Amino acid sequence: MTNKFEIVKPKKVPFFYGYVVLFFGTIGIWASIPGQTVGVSVFTDYVKDALGLTRNEFSNAYMIGTFLSSFIVAKAGFWFDKFGARYVAFFATIVLGFSLLLCSISVEISEFVKSFLNNTSWLIPFCVITILFFFIRLSGQGILTMASRNMVMMWFDKHRGKVNSLSSIAISLGFSSSPIFISKLIDNNGWELSWQLMAISLFIFSLFILIFYKNKPEDYNLNPDGEEVKSVKENKPTVTTNFTLKEAKKTRAFWVYGLILSFNSFFITGFTFHVISIFKSFSYTKTQAISIFLPISIIAVSVATLCNVLSDYIQHKIYLYIMLFCGCIASLGLLFLNYEIGVYLLIIGLGVLGGLFSVVNAVTWPKYYGRKYLGSITGKIMSFLVLASAIAPTLFSYSFTYFGSYSYVSILLLTFVVGLIIASLKVENPQNNAVK
Incomplete structure (x- = not known):
C-alpha cells in the first residue's frame, strides 16, 4: 500500500x-x-x-x-x-x-x-x-x-x-x-x-x-x-502461517491469552477507579492509597523491560503462567487487604501483571498468528479489553454497595483466574500445529 x-x-x-x-x-x-x-x-x-x-x-x-x-x-x-x-x-x-x-x-x-x-x-x-x-x-x-x-x-x-x-x-x-x-x-x-x-x-x-x-x-x-529483500526465494518469513481471525478464534491460546489480558484490564481499571474507597474501607488513609502506585509502577517498568528483551529468547508460554500466578496473588492481596501482607501481595501482583501486559499484548499475536491479519486479531482482543474496563468500575462499586465490602469482587476475580489456569494447561503456540 x-x-x-x-x-x-x-x-x-x-x-x-x-x-x-x-x-x-x-x-x-x-x-x-x-x-x-x-x-x-x-x-x-x-x-x-x-x-x-x-x-x-x-x-x-x-x-x-x-x-x-x-x-x-x-x-x-x-x-x-x-x-x-x-x-x-x-x-x-x-x-x-x-x-x-x-x-x-x-x-x-x-x-x-x-x-x-x-x-x-x-x-x-x-x-x-x-x-x-x-x-x-x-x-x-x-x-x-x-x-x-x-x-x-x-x-x-x-x-x-x-x-x-x-x-x-x-x-x-x-x-x-x-x-x-x-x-x-x-x-x-x-x-x-x-x-x-x-x-x-x-x-x-x-x-x-x-x-x-x-x-x-x-x-x-x-x-x-x-534486511533487504534480495529475491523472492530469499524472502523467507519467520512465521510460515498467517491465521485469520476466524481461525485464531478456534485455538485455545487466543482465548486464554485474551482473557488474562482482559483480567488485567478489569482489575487495574476497577481498582484504580475506586482505590481511595477500597483502602478507606480497610481503614487506610488517602495518602496510603495513592502511594501504592509508585512501587507498582517501578515493578511494572522493571518487569516489562526485562521480559521484553527475554521474549526474543525464551518460550512465550512462561509469561502466561507468570501472569496467571500473579493474578492469583493480586486477588488474594485485595481479599486480605486488612492485613499488611495483603498490601504487599497487591503491589507485587499488579506490578508484575502490568509489566507483562505490555509484553504479552504486543508480542503474542504476531508471534502466534502471523502479521497478515494482525489488525483483525488485535482489534478483537482490544474489544475484550475495552469491555472489561467498561464493566469493572460498576462491578467493584456493586460489591461494596450491596455487600459492604470489596472482598467479594476479589473472590470473583480469584475464581476466574483459577479457571484460566485450568484452561491454560493445554495451551500451545498455534504455529507448532500449523501446516508448513
Whole structure:
C-alpha cells in the first residue's frame, strides 16, 4: 500500500526505517492519552460539576460510552488490515481531536438541547457526555492505540521484544506522568481550553502520521528488522502461517491469552477507579492509597523491560503462567487487604501483571498468528479489553454497595483466574500445529 507521492521514503533513510516507526508509533500511543482513563479522570470533577451530574451519573456515562465503543473496536482491526496503520491512525486522531473540541463545549451543547426541547432533565447532559465518551474511548483508547502498536510490531520480528521494551518504558513514563501535566494544564487554562489545546496538538500530530507512519516493511522492499529483500526465494518469513481471525478464534491460546489480558484490564481499571474507597474501607488513609502506585509502577517498568528483551529468547508460554500466578496473588492481596501482607501481595501482583501486559499484548499475536491479519486479531482482543474496563468500575462499586465490602469482587476475580489456569494447561503456540 505504497504511495509514490510519499514525502519520506524508507529505503532512502540512512538507517532502518523501523526505528522511525518505533519513535512515531510510541508518540501515537502517547497521543491516545486523552481517550484513556488516565487522561479522562483528571477532568472528572470539573466536568461533572459543570454538567450538573452526580459522580455516579458521570461514571455510568463513562461506562456506557466505553461499553458501546468495545463493539466497534473489533471492526477497526479489519480496517487496519485493509487500509493500513497510516490511514486508520490518521482518522482516529482526527476523530479524537474533534471529540475533545466537542467535550470542551459539552455544557453549551447540553444547554442548547435543553432549550430546544424545553426540558431541564439531567438525562440531557448525561446523554451528551455519554456520546462524547463513546467517541473518545473508541478513537483514543481503542483505534489509535491499536494501530500505533501494531505498526511497530509489523516492522520487527527477531528483535520485536527488545524494541517493545524501549516503547514500553517510554509509554509507562508518559502515562504515569500525564495526570501531573494535564492537571497543571487545567490549573493554568481551565478544563475547556485544556481540551481545546489537546485537540489542536492532535490535529498537528495527524500530519506527522501521514508523513512518517508506514504500514509494513514489505511495501518498501524491506524485511522486518532491516534486511533487504534480495529475491523472492530469499524472502523467507519467520512465521510460515498467517491465521485469520476466524481461525485464531478456534485455538485455545487466543482465548486464554485474551482473557488474562482482559483480567488485567478489569482489575487495574476497577481498582484504580475506586482505590481511595477500597483502602478507606480497610481503614487506610488517602495518602496510603495513592502511594501504592509508585512501587507498582517501578515493578511494572522493571518487569516489562526485562521480559521484553527475554521474549526474543525464551518460550512465550512462561509469561502466561507468570501472569496467571500473579493474578492469583493480586486477588488474594485485595481479599486480605486488612492485613499488611495483603498490601504487599497487591503491589507485587499488579506490578508484575502490568509489566507483562505490555509484553504479552504486543508480542503474542504476531508471534502466534502471523502479521497478515494482525489488525483483525488485535482489534478483537482490544474489544475484550475495552469491555472489561467498561464493566469493572460498576462491578467493584456493586460489591461494596450491596455487600459492604470489596472482598467479594476479589473472590470473583480469584475464581476466574483459577479457571484460566485450568484452561491454560493445554495451551500451545498455534504455529507448532500449523501446516508448513
